[in-house]
Amino acid sequence: MGGTDIGEIQQLKSLLDTKFSIKDLEYLKYFLGFEVARSKAGISLCQRKYTLGLLQDSGLLAAKPCPTPMQPHLQLHKSSGSPISDPTTYKRLIGRLLYLTHTRPEISYAVSKLSQFLDSPTDAHMLAGLHVLKYLKNSPGQGLFFSASSPLTLKGYSDSDWGACPDTRRSTTGLCFFLGTSLIS
Known part of the structure; x- marks a missing residue:
């Protein structure tokens, strides 16, 4: 960044401060469940704490990890299994997994597939x-890396x-x- 860019940013910050009374917290480290780490190589985004909280809430912190987000050749449909007594638990799980797809795009297919059954979830769903949670246990701190040197x-x-x-x-x-080389969507 050139000197004028930094000056313009400072000017914008002071204008916002007069209108909204803001505080400059310097470099972003944690925001809405996202952990941000900077280095000369680039910026890393992950949701490690969020993932560990999800595993703890579901009681799977001690479970054996799985190598894939979904079982290979699993064909789920609306009548797979029997209906569960509390669909809210399933809906909450899928909602939390959807939020996790922001930094873990490799689970997007599995979560998208499971979200098709929100209206009548079964024990198979x-x-x-x-x-998916057991898969996340393999590497809860995995996330996205935005390289500073990629074209x-x-x-x-x-x-x-x-x-x-x-x-x-x-x-x-x-x-x-x-x-x-950075996945953005």
């Missing part, structure tokens, strides 16, 4: 949700599965976008 080229990839949903025969799609 809940077991698949708990499987600023935007790349996007997509995949689709026509008629894959066994209940509705709807297609499913997935997308990922990279800015340089």
Whole structure:
């Protein structure tokens, strides 16, 4: 950054301070469950504390970790298993996992699949949700790394599965976008 950029930022901070009485906390370290670490190589984002809290709340801190977010070849549908007595527990789990996908995009497919059953979750759906938690136990501090040295080229990839949903025969799609070597969406 040049000297004028820093001056403009200071000017904006003082303007905001006069209107809203703000406090400059310097470099961001923790915000809304996101842990931020800076180095010369880049910026790292993770949700380690959030993940450990999720594992503790579900009673899986001592559970054996799983190598994949979802069991291979698992075909879930609305009638898989029997209905659970308290659907709120399942809905809360899926909501918390959705928030975790901000820094753990590798669980996005599993969480997206499980969120299709929010209206009538079963014990099979809940077991698949708990499987995602056991996968997270492998590396709760894993997250995203935004490299300071990667070129600023935007790349996007997509995949689709026509008629894959066994209940509705709807297609499913997935997308990922990279800015340089950093996954951004």
